[in-house]
Amino acid sequence: MVSSNANQLRYDGRVVIVTGAGAGLGREYALLFGSRGAKVVVNDLGGNFHGQGKSNAADKVVDEIRAAGGTAVADYNSVVDGDKIIQTAMEAFGRVDILINNAGILRDKSLARISDEDWNLIQDVHLKGSFLTTRAVWPIMKKQNYGRIIMTSSNSGVYGNFGQANYSAAKLGLVGLANTVAIEGAKNNIHCNVIVPTAASRMTEGILPEILFNELKPKLIAPVVAYLCHESCEDTGAIIESAAGWATKVHFVRGKGSILRTSIDEVVTPEYVKTVWHQVTDMSNAKHLNAIGEASLSLVDVLEKLREGKNAENSVTETYKFNFKDVILYALGVGATVSNESDLRFLYENHPDFSVIPTFFILPGLLSVMGSNLTATAIPHASFDLTNILHGEQYIELFDSVPTDGILTTTTSVIDVLDKKSGALVITQSDSYDENGTLIARGQSSTFVVGAGNFNGKSKASPNVKALVANPKRSPDASVQIKTTRNQAALYRLSGDLNPLHIDPGFSAIAGYKTPILHGLCSMGISVKAVLNQYGADDSNLFKAAKVRFSKPVLPSQTLRVDMWKEPNNRVCFRTVVVETNTEVLSGAYVDFKKIIVKPNMTAGQSLQSDALFTAIKERIAENEAKAKAINAVFLYKITDAGKVVKEWVLDLKSPKVYEGPVQGKADTTMTISDGDFVDLAMGKLQPQAAFMKGKLKITGNIMLAQKLAPLLKTEAKL
Numbered sequence: 001m002v003s004s005n006a007n008q009l010r011y012d013g014r015v016v017i018v019t020g021a022g023a024g025l026g027r028e029y030a031l032l033f034g035s036r037g038a039k040v041v042v043n044d045l046g047g048n049f050h051g052q053g054k055s056n057a058a059d060k061v062v063d064e065i066r067a068a069g070g071t072a073v074a075d076y077n078s079v080v081d082g083d084k085i086i087q088t089a090m091e092a093f094g095r096v097d098i099l100i101n102n103a104g105i106l107r108d109k110s111l112a113r114i115s116d117e118d119w120n121l122i123q124d125v126h127l128k129g130s131f132l133t134t135r136a137v138w139p140i141m142k143k144q145n146y147g148r149i150i151m152t153s154s155n156s157g158v159y160g161n162f163g164q165a166n167y168s169a170a171k172l173g174l175v176g177l178a179n180t181v182a183i184e185g186a187k188n189n190i191h192c193n194v195i196v197p198t199a200a201s202r203m204t205e206g207i208l209p210e211i212l213f214n215e216l217k218p219k220l221i222a223p224v225v226a227y228l229c230h231e232s233c234e235d236t237g238a239i240i241e242s243a244a245g246w247a248t249k250v251h252f253v254r255g256k257g258s259i260l261r262t263s264i265d266e267v268v269t270p271e272y273v274k275t276v277w278h279q280v281t282d283m284s285n286a287k288h289l290n291a292i293g294e295a296s297l298s299l300v301d302v303l304e305k306l307r308e309g310k311n312a313e314n315s316v317t318e319t320y321k322f323n324f325k326d327v328i329l330y331a332l333g334v335g336a337t338v339s340n341e342s343d344l345r346f347l348y349e350n351h352p353d354f355s356v357i358p359t360f361f362i363l364p365g366l367l368s369v370m371g372s373n374l375t376a377t378a379i380p381h382a383s384f385d386l387t388n389i390l391h392g393e394q395y396i397e398l399f400d401s402v403p404t405d406g407i408l409t410t411t412t413s414v415i416d417v418l419d420k421k422s423g424a425l426v427i428t429q430s431d432s433y434d435e436n437g438t439l440i441a442r443g444q445s446s447t448f449v450v451g452a453g454n455f456n457g458k459s460k461a462s463p464n465v466k467a468l469v470a471n472p473k474r475s476p477d478a479s480v481q482i483k484t485t486r487n488q489a490a491l492y493r494l495s496g497d498l499n500p501l502h503i504d505p506g507f508s509a510i511a512g513y514k515t516p517i518l519h520g521l522c523s524m525g526i527s528v529k530a531v532l533n534q535y536g537a538d539d540s541n542l543f544k545a546a547k548v549r550f551s552k553p554v555l556p557s558q559t560l561r562v563d564m565w566k567e568p569n570n571r572v573c574f575r576t577v578v579v580e581t582n583t584e585v586l587s588g589a590y591v592d593f594k595k596i597i598v599k600p601n602m603t604a605g606q607s608l609q610s611d612a613l614f615t616a617i618k619e620r621i622a623e624n625e626a627k628a629k630a631i632n633a634v635f636l637y638k639i640t641d642a643g644k645v646v647k648e649w650v651l652d653l654k655s656p657k658v659y660e661g662p663v664q665g666k667a668d669t670t671m672t673i674s675d676g677d678f679v680d681l682a683m684g685k686l687q688p689q690a691a692f693m694k695g696k697l698k699i700t701g702n703i704m705l706a707q708k709l710a711p712l713l714k715t716e717a718k719l
């Protein structure tokens with residue numbers, strides 16, 4: 001016997017009423033309470049399970065309790081006279097501490113066959129009976145500032161069950177009753193909980209499968225109810241399901257839902273409801289609300305967002321966990337290589353300057369958009385899939401010094417939806433915060449949905465959308481070539497953008513490409529890395545922001561040339577061109593730095609005197625194309641300053657065109673000359689032959705061609 005155990009939960013001095021305690025579950029409850037010191041009122045009408053007839057069932061149970069040394073009285077009132085049962089308890093024991101509403105009957109019929117009597121009786125016995133006993137016991141419990149009440153529900157109520165419409169309704173009604181009783185009783189230490197039992201009894205005989213029936217002993221549930229009614233149990237308003245020696249809490253949950261309009265001024269339409277229905281019914285982020293107040297609070301939140309013009313469903317919040325491996329994998333994906341000593345800081349976690357290539361921080365926002373319905377919700381009028389969306393533009397801004405690992409919480413919101421006629425442009429903004437709540441990165445991304453235009457939307461972006469900056473007209477101040485590899489997209493995609501367009505030939509064919517294309521963001525990463533190398537000393541902490549437009553696709557293994565222009569206010573404009581096809585792939589792009597550090601062997605900007613001359617030569621050649629073409633050669637000028645090559649210029653007279661190096665293709669003649677000597681040469685102050693003899697002009701390749709060029713420069717340039 002456990003009674004000798006000092007830890008035994010006892011009910012000495014407590015008075016317990018168990019309704020319907022003549023049989024089944026109620027009997028087990030009564031016996032258990034009786035065995036643990038409680039004075040028990042064994043209520044039972046004594047009818048059969050349809051509620052007909054009478055018996056002395058209650059007395060039998062009372063006898064059992066007494067035989068075991070306990071205290072009990074029988075009560076033969078129906079629960080529909082609930083106050084009389086309470087009266088019995090008061091007369092016998094002078095108080096009531098615990099009320100277990102357990103009595104019940106069945107009148108099972110399919111809906112159409114339920115008579116008014118069957119309906120009313122079931123509601124009366126289960127729902128009204130529990131109300132009447134509870135109402136009668138209320139002042140007593142309030143006065144003694146203590147009470148434990150149990151309502152008995154059923155899975156038939158929670159889930160429904162064929163042939164039990166009346167019973168299901170009453171049983172779930174009891175949950176509602178308990179919810180409010182728990183709230184109203186709280187300040188008087190009156191707890192009210194719900195039990196959802198499954199047990200073998202005369203009620204379930206023939207309903208439960210035999211194999212289960214024998215295992216579902218009511219005795220196994222009684223301890224759960226007993227604990228719920230003990231003074232040490234703090235739960236109230238809980239629904240506890242129990243059967244076969246097992247118990248669990250049951251909850252109502254609410255999904256995240258969806259806002260049904262984009263602003264407070266808009267009406268809700270059935271069409272919009274249809275569009276977002278999958279979100280309305282999505283239970284993946286469902287949660288239980290502890291109180292009705294929480295339900296109202298979240299509605300206030302919705303209204304506030306609508307008033308601010310922010311549809312909460314037009315935003316998602318995701319966490320992004322990353323460590324050095326993610327950082328290094330990304331660096332490899334955008335072409336960092338151990339062949340470049342300066343790349344080691346992006347590839348080796350123990351490098352003293354180990355750091356993240358700034359464009360890495362586009363990923364958290366991008367991945368949260370890809371995994372969400374943001375775009376779909378933003379353009380409810382259109383449908384799309386991975387084959388008809390294009391990444392239009394991308395912006396990334398870094399705020400603090402950037403971490404190399406951690407957890408970022410990124411909120412992405414739709415900030416603009418533009419009608420571009422041939423398609424819709426959905427612009428999202430992603431703000432990523434570190435674990436301390438510090439804003440680390442802001443991305444803006446525009447997705448072009450082909451064929452989703454013409455919806456009478458606005459065509460101009462809001463001012464908070466970062467604009468592109470046109471490249472300056474002059475020749476680039478620096479150009480760098482990077483050859484991508486055949487595996488570039490296969491490697492880059494491992495950082496998270498798994499769109500099959502970049503790996504699956506069958507898929508890219510459906511999207512209209514001959515082969516899988518490189519991710520636009522990979523080309524952006526490669527280009528920004530090149531700009532960071534040229535003007536930011538490879539120091540990610542000097543990076544402020546970058547913006548690009550993805551104008552044409554790049555194929556893995558093509559060569560990218562990044563043309564850069566150093567501009568005022570620490571800005572470097574750039575564009576990226578596929579060398580093999582001479583196609584511009586990134587347009588209107590720029591990188592903003594906190595400070596520019598020009599690569600030591602390069603002089604950026606217009607600081608060379610020869611720059612102006614080459615610009616002039618360019619114009620003259622354009623005016624005299626035929627003469628230039630007649631020379632039919634490509635000349636590479638290497639301009640030195642203090643003995644070092646600081647800039648390269650190419651006079652491609654075959655095309656003809658003049659541009660800053662490196663040379664595209666092969667030069668016929670390469671000339672190396674200092675900035676000053678080149679000016680003297682062009683001005684006629686220095687004769688080419690003399691310059692050559694004195695070693696001021698070094699010529700490799702076809703020397704004869706160089707002689708042809710000299711008069712052209714001198715006469716045509718008129719410098």
Ligand code: NAI
Binds near residue numbers: 019021046079198203
């Ligand atoms: P049971 O039929 O063995 O016991 C119910 C008792 O309530 C009977 O002794 C009956 O005479 C008494 N009773 C009926 N009408 C009454 C009234 N008007 N006033 C006073 N006493 C009355 O049934 P069982 O299985 O023990 O059920 C107990 C409770 O648990 C019921 O409320 C039932 O709906 C509920 N329940 C039982 C499940 C099970 O698997 N046994 C499943 C879900 C709920």
